[in-house]
Amino acid sequence: MTVAQPDVSVIIGAYEAMPYLIECLASVEAQTIDQTRIEVIAVDDGSTDGTGEYLEEFAARAAMPVTVIRQENSGGPSGPRNVGLGKATGRYVFFLDADDRLGPEALRRMVAIADENGTDVVLGKVEGVNRSAPKSMWGSTVGRTDVYSSNIKFTLSAQKLFRRALLERHGMRFDESLFTGEDALFTMEAYLRADGVSIVADHTCYYLVGREDGKHVTKSGGYTLRFDSARALMTLIADMIPPGPKRDVLMVRPFVVTLLPQFGPRYLKDSDEVRRHKLELAKPLMEAYWNEDVARRLRVHERLRLHLVADQRPDLLKDVVAFVRAKKQAPAILEKKGRRLYLVYPYFRDREAGIPDCVYLADAREARAFPGYRESTVDTFMQRAARKVRRALPAREMRAAA
Template sequence: MVEVGVPKVSVVVPAYNCGRHIEKLVASLLRQSLPADEFEAIFVDDGSTDDTGARLDRLAAQHQQIRVLHIENSGWPSRPRNLGIEHARGEYVFFADDDDWFAGRALERLYDCAKTYDADVVIGKMAGHGRGVPRELFRRNRFDATLANAPLIDSLTCHKLFRRAFLNEHDLRFPEGGKRRLEDHSLVVRAYFLSRRTCVLSDYTCYHHVHRRDESNVTAALLDPSSYFASVRDALDIVDAHTEPGPLRDRLHRRWLRNEMLNRLRGKRLLTAPEDWLEQFALETQKVIQDRFAPGVAAGLPPLLRAVAYLAERGRVADLRRLARWEAGIGAHGTIDDVQFADTAVTVTVAAELRSADQPIGFRADDGRDVLVLPVEEIDPGVLDATAQVRKARLDVVARRRETGDEIFLPVSFETERVAGRSGTETVHLRHRGTTTIDFGALNGGRTRGSWLLKARITTAGWTEDAHLPLLFVCRTDGSRPRIRDERKVWNRVRSAVGRRVRR
């Protein structure tokens, strides 16, 4: 039983010079389906020098569920979040950022899930706006998720619901003392190991994670490699303290190798990095690979990332740059082959493939193996062995609501065709064809009002890329038959109109 007068949820929000950017978050809190007397929002003003503090004070005076703490500037979200925990009265605590926002029933759905399954941690489905969010984790609901049976390790931001007594029992707090990168990781990883039950709520998009284009939020500056890798090692120490050497530890370590190191040494991210920074970052990556990771960590990566790890471990920065220039041109290309209608349902057949510039991604036959073809020489063919990934290559079709960013995996049947390369070559590339039926009477639990776009998502050999398909489905009301707009026809009309003007 919850103590009378105790809120069900405390939302803790660090705020620093956010100004008008906080309005969307506040508006989303004020329209929560959870009654105002059943939750509280604690904004911790971290010494803002603009009008943020005054804005928050006005809101607190107007709304009983909003509280404000003012502190001297700490320079990082850790101190404000920890103070929020100390002042929270709710049975559960959710950590939000000042530029993000909640869906209307988010707090109610998260709390109901936590109570139904007696969970210490609940991860609500996230939608990304200009930033990535976990994809596979939210493919389905998971009501007893662990690091061993679910891809929890893919979600290490703190934007989750935590039982407050659980946080206090284990003294789970964010590391303080200067600007500590990856401060979320130390708390969240420990929480995953200590949680008696962790749930993943995937059938309702709870939280919208936003990338501020003005880059003025506190963690947007270019990271310092030395202190950054100290934080990486701290996270790895937590994993090591709770696991024995072997497949589980390797899989968990792989997350930091992939996300925090290799993904910064590839494609457009590498090409936009300053030269001296890149040299230092590559050196720190080399040290961690050599000092901390067992061979099984890199071995479990797909071939593209194995190649990046191989080059990084050997300090081959020039080859990393060469590979990045090639990879920067990679994208998924998709077409719609057929569309069939039946009341509120639409059946769509699509075809898609990965290309770099105009050339499909190729694989070379080598002693019965499929070897990924890259524009870099002197890489062990075993590193580039893509046989398993070619067999497991996947095509998903995803519906995305344009107004909110909600994404839904659609049921799809697909096949992968091996297509021979140009005459005189021994390479093949993969072309995927799939069919999905979208029932707009049932999609997203019947909450379909709005405009829905389709994406063909290809996963193979180290890439997950989306091809935007040129159909837009518009539902005037929830569950209604959609109107369909073929974006190809719209574009053709625009192109024709421009052509006429040019000719004149």
């Protein structure tokens, strides 16, 4: 008898996952999708806490087919995910971390929206449990979008539904040389290669669980790994997207999410040697990918810090970071009849520092919060131009024009 192809292969990489694994697997069993339409492939990555044994117990009693693979520790999440992906047979794959859990309708809703819209990647709404979770992309459920016209670039974790044919067609696997940010690289490539992306925002599909023992993978690793991650993601974007607005939109993500935190509050606690090293690591990335079009898409305090990183100005950077850490509201200066607003962070119009005014120029999103700001529009500009023309016309020509 021919066995029907499952809709979803749920791939679970597990290392020292007890007791979180219990709720994780229970959330798979609780899925409202027909359990004959899913398979589970669980890879125990050399655990010593009973994780492997519990996976085998689960496989023996579960209603859906479960494959358990036990291997020596690989040192990171990429290896187990790749092993699981190599065994998957479903039309779609979903990567579930062993310390997280699914919402009950997650797989049914994600498969349905992908099938309805013919999309290759589906994002299900994520909710944090004892930890933060991305928020900006869950405004509404969207049948079809892309990485340029949405905020999905700010959620590059692997916990998405991927059409397996897309991954196989492009030979996509997780980079096992990276020990942080490997999922960002994989997911960004999938976004860029996908024939459309869907968003399920009206149902919590994924619970991102903060472990009490602090062993969650995103908390591990030194600062040099973060620069490795930023470099890999920037290189991927540059290799796949030619210079221009589309590339600049995507570059915002590694600059703000991966690189900038290295020049946040922790920078003040770094030794002089570490500060110098961070600037050295950042220098080639700034030279290759930092430009005015990327800069203008950032908030002032983000833009200012990265400007100083690009200029290799540790003396000024430390003062700016201290100002940002204090969470002070930078004073505002309105010019051009209220249509231009500068935020007065340290060294604004300091002749010796020599930082251009444009670095401190707030965009409309930031400026709207300040009384007196008047947002310029194309219409008001055109209206002002038309008024100037009318004033310049002789009375007879103006009547004729009317």
